[in-house]
Amino acid sequence: MPTLRLIADDLTGTLDTAAGLTGLCGTIPVVWPEILPDRASGSLAVDSGTRERGPEEAVRITGGLLPLLDGADIAFKKLDSLLRGPWAVELAATVKAGGWQRCIVAPAFPYQGRVTVESRQQARQADDWLPVSADIAQALCEAGLPARRASVKDGSVDGVAVYDARTDEDLAAIAALPASGPVLWCGSGGLAAALARGTKRPGDTRLEGPVLGLFGSDRDETEVQLAACGALRLILPHRARHPDLIMDRLARDGAVLASLELPHGTTREAASGQIGSAFARLTEGIPRPGTLLVAGGETLKALCLGLSVDCFDVTGEIAPGLPRSTLRGGRWDGLAVVSKSGAFGAPGVWRDLLHQNGFPHDRSGT
DSSP states (O other), rough: OOEEEEESSSSSHHHHHHHHHHHHSEEEEEEOOOGOOSSOSOOOEOOOTTTOOOHHHHHHHHHHGGGGTOOSEEEEEOOOOOOOHHHHHHHHHHHHOOOOOEEEEOOGGGGGTTTEEEEEEEETTTTEEEEOOOOOOHHHTTTOOOOEEEEEEGOOOSSSEOBBSSSSSHHHHHTTSSSSOOOEEEOHHHHHHHHTSSSSOOOOOOOOOOOEEEEOOOOOHHHHHHTTTTEEEEEEEEOEEEEHEEEEEEEEHHHHEEEOOOOOOOOOHHHHHHHHHHHHHHHHOOOOSEEEEEEEEEHHHHHHHHHHEEEEEEEEEEEEEEEEEEESSTTEEEEEEEHHHHHOSSTTTTHHHHHHHTTTTOTTTT
């Protein structure tokens, strides 16, 4: 199997991009700088945690991880499909540090409603396409990295090329471009899946109960998805015994999808800290569940730190953008996790998956 080395800027993005390559590269370990192994061998994906950092700090952290790309069969710098965070300066630092003949930039993820048109990223909203970025090639030039626009019709282009892509077929054609030297692949889960096209990605939709869902993302998409779950949703009051509330719901329904009520006016930074602390305390007061569902990279990272996790093993995906992984080490060692970016997914993504697995439990006979 080819060796993958992947660097991403948040945890859920690391997991879903790695999942797209499991059919080609097998199970892929996922770590972050604080738990990076002294000697890495085989495939490895790393969450740099730089999505919310300033440009200088992001470049410093990313720069310390770049030696991991040396010698990889597939070197991949993950870009957020909405181009959030200091992606341009990170990519510029990555390209300048390596001996890449070509850098292929293709952040489209059509399955999740993200396309690249005339070097600009667009996101699907209802029946319309909304711009979510300026000119990507120009942004890279402004970050000190000469880049040009490209399309599949241009074929292989030396240097840094930003490729338009509207469909999975476009991405497959980009991934199949001939290479005569080292290539740095830069994109999201769409490009990862294109590189593994023709292989069978493991896909297991089974959820072992009880199912605990913890949601810290403030994205509107996540709110809609939780609302669609009806009685399975639980908003944890700001001051309450959260373990008791969770255990009551798990006993009743076999599954619960919990988010935290926050005082009005709480800033995004303060909310992240409060959610992380509350969920970490919650895990200390309840038994290990059968499956963990999570939306939001910061939420998942806080849980992992609270559980003293050693790493994830990404084993496959339920659907593109919805990876399956297993916690390794810590108090919930071996736990199955289904995660996603807060910005991903159709309104019924969690409801449909839970109903498919028989949740909530049928209480008609009780």
